[in-house]
Amino acid sequence: MPKKKKGQTLVCVYPDWCKGCGLCVAFCPGKVLQLNALGKAEVVQPEECINCGFCELHCPDFAIAVRPKVSENGMHIRASCEPGETGGAGKTSGSDVTPQKAVVEG
Amino acid sequence: MKELQQIERFEIRLSGTGGQGLITLGRVLGHSLALGHGYNVTQTQSYGPEARGGSSRADVVVSSSEISFPKTENLDLLVALSQPACNAYYRFLKRGGVLLVDSDLVQHAPTNQFVGLPFTQLAKDKIGNELTLNTIVLGTVTHLLAFAEPRIVRKSLEETLPPKILGLNLKAFNLGLREAKRQLGEAPQIWQTAAEKSAEEELEGFED
Amino acid sequence: MSDVTKLIHEYLRHNKKFPHVFCAGCGHGIVLGSLVRSVHALQLPKDNVVIVAGIGCSGRMAVYVDFNTVHTAHGRALTFATGIKMANPELHVICVMGDGDALSIGGNHLIHAARRNIGVTALILNNQIYGMTGGQCSPATPQGDLSMTSPYGSLEQPFDTVELAKAAGANFVARSTSFHANQLDTLMQQAIMHPGFSVLEALTPCPTQYGRKNKFRNVVDMYTWLKKNTVKVEKLKEGDTRIPTGVFQMLDRPGLEERYSELRRSLRPEE
Amino acid sequence: MAHRRRRKRTELFAQGNEAVAQGALLAGCSFYSGYPITPSTEIMEIMAQRLPRTEDGVFLQMEDEIASMGAAIGASLTGRKAMTATSGPGFSLKQELIGYACMVEAPLVIVNVMRGGPSTGLPTSPAQGDVQMARWGTHGDHPIIVLSASTVPECLEMTVVAFNMAEKYRTPVILLIDEVTAHTREKITIPHADELEVLSRMQPAVPPEWFKPYAEAARGVPAMAPIGQGYRCHVTGLTHDQMGYPTSRPDEVSEFMTRLFRKIDNYYHDVVLVDEYCLEDADYAIVAYGCVARSAHHAVDQARERGHKVGLLTLKTLFPFARPAVERLCMQCEHVLVPEMNMGQISREVKRVNNGRSRIRTLNRVDGQIITPSEILKAIL
Numbered sequence: 001m002p003k004k005k006k007g008q009t010l011v012c013v014y015p016d017w018c019k020g021c022g023l024c025v026a027f028c029p030g031k032v033l034q035l036n037a038l039g040k041a042e043v044v045q046p047e048e049c050i051n052c053g054f055c056e057l058h059c060p061d062f063a064i065a066v067r068p069k070v071s072e073n074g075m076h077i078r079a080s081c082e083p084g085e086t087g088g089a090g091k092t093s094g095s096d097v098t099p100q101k102a103v104v105e106g
Numbered sequence: 107m108k109e110l111q112q113i114e115r116f117e118i119r120l121s122g123t124g125g126q127g128l129i130t131l132g133r134v135l136g137h138s139l140a141l142g143h144g145y146n147v148t149q150t151q152s153y154g155p156e157a158r159g160g161s162s163r164a165d166v167v168v169s170s171s172e173i174s175f176p177k178t179e180n181l182d183l184l185v186a187l188s189q190p191a192c193n194a195y196y197r198f199l200k201r202g203g204v205l206l207v208d209s210d211l212v213q214h215a216p217t218n219q220f221v222g223l224p225f226t227q228l229a230k231d232k233i234g235n236e237l238t239l240n241t242i243v244l245g246t247v248t249h250l251l252a253f254a255e256p257r258i259v260r261k262s263l264e265e266t267l268p269p270k271i272l273g274l275n276l277k278a279f280n281l282g283l284r285e286a287k288r289q290l291g292e293a294p295q296i297w298q299t300a301a302e303k304s305a306e307e308e309l310e311g312f313e314d
Numbered sequence: 315m316s317d318v319t320k321l322i323h324e325y326l327r328h329n330k331k332f333p334h335v336f337c338a339g340c341g342h343g344i345v346l347g348s349l350v351r352s353v354h355a356l357q358l359p360k361d362n363v364v365i366v367a368g369i370g371c372s373g374r375m376a377v378y379v380d381f382n383t384v385h386t387a388h389g390r391a392l393t394f395a396t397g398i399k400m401a402n403p404e405l406h407v408i409c410v411m412g413d414g415d416a417l418s419i420g421g422n423h424l425i426h427a428a429r430r431n432i433g434v435t436a437l438i439l440n441n442q443i444y445g446m447t448g449g450q451c452s453p454a455t456p457q458g459d460l461s462m463t464s465p466y467g468s469l470e471q472p473f474d475t476v477e478l479a480k481a482a483g484a485n486f487v488a489r490s491t492s493f494h495a496n497q498l499d500t501l502m503q504q505a506i507m508h509p510g511f512s513v514l515e516a517l518t519p520c521p522t523q524y525g526r527k528n529k530f531r532n533v534v535d536m537y538t539w540l541k542k543n544t545v546k547v548e549k550l551k552e553g554d555t556r557i558p559t560g561v562f563q564m565l566d567r568p569g570l571e572e573r574y575s576e577l578r579r580s581l582r583p584e585e
Numbered sequence: 586m587a588h589r590r591r592r593k594r595t596e597l598f599a600q601g602n603e604a605v606a607q608g609a610l611l612a613g614c615s616f617y618s619g620y621p622i623t624p625s626t627e628i629m630e631i632m633a634q635r636l637p638r639t640e641d642g643v644f645l646q647m648e649d650e651i652a653s654m655g656a657a658i659g660a661s662l663t664g665r666k667a668m669t670a671t672s673g674p675g676f677s678l679k680q681e682l683i684g685y686a687c688m689v690e691a692p693l694v695i696v697n698v699m700r701g702g703p704s705t706g707l708p709t710s711p712a713q714g715d716v717q718m719a720r721w722g723t724h725g726d727h728p729i730i731v732l733s734a735s736t737v738p739e740c741l742e743m744t745v746v747a748f749n750m751a752e753k754y755r756t757p758v759i760l761l762i763d764e765v766t767a768h769t770r771e772k773i774t775i776p777h778a779d780e781l782e783v784l785s786r787m788q789p790a791v792p793p794e795w796f797k798p799y800a801e802a803a804r805g806v807p808a809m810a811p812i813g814q815g816y817r818c819h820v821t822g823l824t825h826d827q828m829g830y831p832t833s834r835p836d837e838v839s840e841f842m843t844r845l846f847r848k849i850d851n852y853y854h855d856v857v858l859v860d861e862y863c864l865e866d867a868d869y870a871i872v873a874y875g876c877v878a879r880s881a882h883h884a885v886d887q888a889r890e891r892g893h894k895v896g897l898l899t900l901k902t903l904f905p906f907a908r909p910a911v912e913r914l915c916m917q918c919e920h921v922l923v924p925e926m927n928m929g930q931i932s933r934e935v936k937r938v939n940n941g942r943s944r945i946r947t948l949n950r951v952d953g954q955i956i957t958p959s960e961i962l963k964a965i966l
Contacts, residue, residue, distance in 0.1 A: 017332055021339030021521075026534040056318050057495040058537075060343025061333050062326070065319035133770065137598040140772040147598070148737075149770035174882035175958045176736075176769045327819075330830065361815050366659070369822075377819055377830060382812045384662060385821035385831075386655065387685050393647065393655025397667070398812060400643045401616055401660035405813050423655075426648035574643065581638045 006030070009051045010067045015040045017063035024055035024064055110144055111253040112170045117178040120243070121163040121195050122187030122208075127240035132164025135244060138262030139168050143255065148176035161191055168253070183250065185243060186212055187225065201304040204250065204296060206243075219303045221250075221290050228281060238278035245282020252293050256283055318351065325350040325360070327380050335374050337445075339533030341492030341518025345439055346375050348495060348516075349408070352502040353381075364407045366395040368415035370446045371520075372439040375410050389419030392427045395434045403433065403571040406506060413440040413454035417473045421453070424513075428482035431510040433569030436484075437502070438475055438513065441520035449523030460527045475515040480563045485510030487563035491517040493540040494559065501561065510569040517544070517557070595775040601740040601767040602627035602670075605696055605760070607775060608744030609668050610635060613783055614694070616667040618645040618656035620675060623708045624764045625698035628670040650675035654682035654695075661691040662820060664811030666748055666785075670696035673706060676715055676722070683757055684723030685822045687845070690799070690807065692751035692786055694744070696760045698767045699875075701953045710953025711764035713875055713926040717933075719759045720904045726842065728849045730758045730856055731904040735878040737771035743901065749784040750856060754848055755806050761903065763926070765876035765955050789816060799841070800827040805848045849905065858901040859910045863889060867896030869965060870918040872911060872935055874900040876955055877924050883958035888965055895965055906934045915943040922964055924948035924956050 011032055020039035030048030033041045033055065041064065055064045118135070120128045129151050136149035151164040165178045180200035186192035187208045196216045199205055207215060209222030223246060229239040241263070248254045260279060267275055290296060326332070336342045353363055360381055367376035369388035376383035382405075386394045395409040416424050416438045427434060443461055444450040451464040454475070458467040479487045486508035490498040498516060505512040519525060519536035530536045547560035568576075599607070606628050609617070617632040629646070636642030643660065647653040650671055657667040671679060676697045686693050699715045701707025715722075719731045730750050734743040743760055751758040787808040789796045798818040802808045810816030823831035824838050832838060849856060860878075863885055864870065873881040878899040888895040898914055900907055911934075915921060921943050923932035932947040939945050948964045950956045 019333060019338035021533045023339060023533060023537060027537070053318065057347065058344055058493075060336060060338075060340055060347075060492075062319055062322050062343070062347060063333070133598070136770050140598045141596050147771065149598075150765070150768060174879045174886065176765065176771070176876070176879055177955060177957075179957060179959065329828070360817060361813060364812055377821065380817055382817050383819045384659070384812075385819065385823065387681060387822055390651060390655045390682065390685075393652040394659035394662075396645070396647070396652070397616070397618060397656030397659025397661075398663055400645060400656070401663040401665045401667075402813050405663075422648055423652055426652070574637070578637050578642075 006050055007047050008068055008070075009046075009049045010069055011043045011046060011049050011055065012065045012067065013041045013043060014063045017061045018059075019061050019063075021060065023058050023060070027054050027058065029054070110170065113145070113168060113253050114171075115167060115169045115173065116182045116253075117180060118166040118168070118183045118185070118247070119163060119178055119181050119195055119198065120166070120185045120247075121161065121191035122185075122211075123191070124160055124162045126162065126187050127237065128162050128164050128187070131240040131244055132166055134262060134266050135247065135259075136166050137266055138259045139166070139254065142258035142262045143253070145170060145253075146173050148173050150177055161188070161194065163191065163195070183247070185247065187239075187243070188212065189214065192216065201307070202297075202301040204300050206246065206250065219300065221296060223282075223285055223289060225282075228285060229278065232281055233274065233278050235274060238274055241275045241278035242282035242285075245279040245284075246286040246290075247282075248279075249283050249286035249290070250293050250296060252297070318347075321354055322347055322350050325354065325380055326378055330378055332378075334378055336371060337520075337522040339519065339521045339536070340371070340445075341441065341516070341520075342371055342375060342439055344492040344495055345437070345498065345516045345518055346378065348498045348502050349375075349410075349437070350379060351499055352506060355499070356503055356506060358406055358506075362405055364395075364398055364405050365410060366391045366398065366407060367410040368412065368420065370412040370414055370444065371441070372410050372412040372415065389415050389423065391415060392420060392423040392434065392436065396427060396430070396432045399432055399434050399571055400574065403575065406435070407433070408435045408437060408506065410437045410439065412445075413438065413442060413475070414444050414452045417453040417475065417478070421473075425478070425482040428479055428484040428511050428513070430570050431483065431485055431567055433510055433571050435505045435512045435514065436479075437505070438515045439518050440475060440515050441518050441524060442472075443520050443524040445520045445523045449527060455524075459524075461524070462527075475513065476562050479513035479515075483565075484513045484563065485565045485567055485569075486512035486561070488513070488561045489515040489517070489557075489559045491540045491544055491559060492519065493537050494544070497559065504561070508564070509572070510565070510567055592777060594777065597773050597775065598770055599737060599773050600627060600770050601734070601737045601762055602698065603631055604737045604740035604773050605670065605744045605762070605767075606631035606635065607773065608741035609694070609748065610639070611741070611776070611778075611781055611783070612666065612745040612748035613785070614666045614668045614748060615639065615642045616645075616657065616660035616665040617643070617669065618647050618653040618660070618667070619669050619671065620647055620650050620653050622650075622672045622675045624700055624767050625670045625672045625675075625696065627767070628696060628698075632668075650678035651682060654679045654686070657693055658682060658686050658689070658691045661686075661693050662689075662812050664786075664809075664814075666692070666694075666752065668694040668696065668748075670698065672698045672708075673700050673702045673715060674704065676718065680718075680722040680724075683729075683759075684725060684727065686757040687723065687727040687729060688822050688824075689820050690755040690809070690845075691757065692755055692809070693757040694747045694751055694760060695757055696744070696762065699761060699763045701951070707953040709764065711876060711926060711955055712951065712953065713761075713763055713877065713930070714951070715761060716903060716925075716927065716930040719761055728756070728846045729904060730754070730756060730849065730902070731761060732758060732858075733761045733874045733901060733903050734766060735875050735899060736766065737769055738773050739901070740766060741773050741775075745781060745783070746858070749782065752784045752786045753806070754852065754856075755786060755809060756849065761875070763875045769876075793817070797827045798829045799825060801844055801848075805844075805851050853905060856902060857905060857907045857910070859907050860897075860899040860901060861910070862897040862899065864896035864898065864914065864917075867894050868918050868920075869893065869895045870914045870921045871895065871897045871961065871965075872900065872914070872921060872923045872931065873897065873925065874903060874931065875926075877926060880956050880958045881924060881961055884961035884965065887958060887962050891966070893966065900931070903931065906938070908938050911935055911938045915939040915945075918943055920944050920946060922946045922948060922961070924950075924961050924964070926950050926956060
């Protein structure tokens with residue numbers, strides 16, 4: 001179970017994958033997140049995160065990761081979200097970027 | 107094994123009412139002629155609702171050479187085990203063909219030239235089981251077909267019938283064979299007579 | 315909690331285009347996440363998992379995950395799944411369908427899969443509408459609700475997936491929602507591991523088609539509605555009109571594929 | 586060869602339907618899903634009896650014809666050789682997923698025992714009315730192989746051929762027989778396993794990460810990875826790219842569609858099977874298939890006896906259409922007769938190929954009765 005202790009975590013949002021549905025913003029108990037001018041979720045009060053995990057579990061777009069500041073071996077202390085850790089934009093190499101193939105069916 | 111008799115396309119129809127076991131009869135006869143004797147055989151039958159109750163029929167075509175058309179057009183032998191079947195199919199019998207009927211069930215044969223045995227009665231009285239009717243007919247048909255070997259047909263019965271009912275059916279087969287020999291005479295004679303009579307008819311002329 | 319997203323990304327097909335095709339706030343994404351977490355929690359090898367999907371929004375889920383995936387024809391997913399499971403009982407076959415897929419065009423396949431008790435997990439994403447074709451009435455649209463083909467309110471009574479699956483004899487029947495992600499995870503794992511035919515209905519809001527037409531102001535409203543209007547079946551009291559969630563049926567009949575192997579063994583001549 | 590001849594082969598006095606089932610088992614069919622329908626049901630009954638007794642055979646009676654197709658395709662995707670059999674109304678239901686099988690290139694054999702139609706029609710009577718439907722029944726442009734058989738031994742032979750073609754070209758193959766052929770009993774000889782050519786689909790030759798499930802392989806047909814063996818492919822009824830992922834890019838769509846047709850066109854001469862009888866010196870030709878070909882054969886013999894130079898072209902492959910053979914015939918013969926138990930479905934193809942060279946006549950019968958040799962003879966003379 002998540003520890004209800006503030007300030008242990010980093011909340012990372014991948015704006016490329018965020019569709020701005022606002023679920024994370026609405027249900028975050030600590031009001032950590034907000035929608036920015038572009039309509040994407042943004043971390044505004046990182047220190048309020050109690051690591052409940054709601055945003056991560058409920059982001060329909062896999063665009064949020066909640067990570068401990070101290071990594072498992074206790075050594076590495078993170079200050080920000082690193083690309084590559086979380087897949088998504090980080091894992092997709094530049095050459096793979098193809099125009100979105102929208103296929104509609106019914 | 108005896109040399110196979112050479113036969114031209116020979117067409118047989120086994121007809122009657124549903125429940126007389128004619129489809130099985132056709133299958134066993136076909137099986138025997140094809141696998142036992144080694145002839146080319148095609149066997150067809152009526153299907154569906156028609157085959158459940160009402161009329162029923164199975165056709166067998168036998169030949170030494172390859173059979174192209176699998177169905178019957180001109181019957182050499184018509185077996186009719188009911189009056190309606192006899193009425194319906196008699197017109198497909200070719201000149202010189204033989205009509206074999208159940209003499210009790212077909213009381214008004216469309217011609218005076220036919221052979222008959224009281225098959226149903228024989229099954230009831232001599233075998234004690236009406237269901238053996240078709241095997242008795244098989245015996246008689248085997249007797250009528252000059253190219254059919256009773257020994258081989260008997261063997262085919264052994265191959266195709268479940269052991270439980272085999273004994274009874276072998277008895278029925280022998281009965282059919284014996285009664286045919288006793289009451290109908292020798293096979294070549296029967297075909298000879300049929301051919302002569304049809305020739306006579308032709309002389310008398312049916313053209314109008 | 316922290317590695318959840320990392321884990322999900324491990325199971326995604328990265329040569330596929332993300333973000334995925336689902337609309338903002340669509341619950342399908344949440345169910346997809348739950349599916350991946352469950353497969354991971356159960357430690358099923360990717361190679362042994364087959365996702366068979368139908369047509370519609372839910373059907374698009376298959377392409378994103380790095381399992382064996384089959385995107386079939388509308389309503390027919392369960393028939394393919396049946397063939398796959400019977401042909402190779404080692405596989406974990408998970409059939410992803412929408413409410414249109416499972417209850418309308420594929421309704422017959424659903425009840426027969428249940429009757430047959432084939433060892434397939436049917437994951438039914440019920441958003442109460444035909445989303446991909448533009449918001450038409452489905453057999454799960456509540457009576458009186460609006461859609462493109464029920465502009466005056468639907469006259470028909472909707473199917474209750476759970477009751478239908480129970481009556482048809484499914485071995486395992488459960489319901490959850492995309493709001494209750496933890497519960498969804500638990501039930502998903504149970505559904506996948508339960509022998510025989512399992513049905514898991516996931517209520518997933520469709521803000522774009524259903525929400526807009528039925529006076530939900532935004533995505534959040536729909537999730538709040540789910541939160542308020544569902545209740546664990548154990549806590550359901552007489553007269554409560556909320557939608558029960560949880561496990562509704564758990565039978566212990568062997569799956570068809572097991573019975574079939576037994577038959578095959580019994581027909582084998584002793585060596 | 587000598588020692589082979591001495592081995593005893595099993596002989597059966599069997600119906601066409603049984604011959605189909607025997608052929609399927611010989612060809613390695615280990616999955617059958619179906620729904621009972623006259624006059625194809627015997628195929629299903631025999632498979633129900635036999636398959637559970639084999640090593641890994643699966644028999645499934647599904648809830649309808651659509652489900653039967655779905656299960657068969659599913660099994661095919663796991664690497665099984667699968668078959669389903671049906672008749673008219675069931676064939677109509679199967680069309681949806683026949684298209685799916687074409688799209689995902691799933692090897693599969695679909696047997697349709699033709700009966701009188703449309704609709705419920707004449708359930709127990711023969712017809713040949715599903716010929717064009719077999720070709721064009723499912724929506725969208727697609728290639729397909731349609732085979733036919735006219736005798737009981739041919740039912741066995743062509744079922745094996747159907748499986749081989751399905752596997753070799755990764756395509757559904759339709760075997761059209763008719764009620765007459767299906768229910769006629771004849772002698773069939775079950776060949777020994779080593780007397781038969783049995784083909785199986787090409788497997789991937791590269792590790793999973795390099796594998797492109799829909800890329801043209803050496804012979805023009807993509808290799809196929811069975812589900813569950815490490816190649817985690819995506820299979821979809823949407824038009825897809827070489828990786829199997831949906832695409833609507835015109836260049837990829839066009840490449841896919843042309844490859845689909847090309848893979849069969851390239852092997853046209855392998856796929857198109859015909860039998861020629863007395864055609865060398867013929868000035869009158871008959872083009873026939875199925876049970877009518879037997880009547881025609883009989884009629885040719887009778888016509889020859891009377892001194893007429895009549896020949897017969899029997900189509901064992903209906904589609905792709907035997908264009909070269911029919912073309913040759915149209916150049917050689919003044920008259921061509923196409924007898925068939927429909928209102929002219931193959932004669933339409935013959936006329937298209939003929940292009941005005943020869944006089945094409947048709948003989949049609951749609952009353953649930955086989956066209957007899959005498960009718961054909963009458964039409965010729």
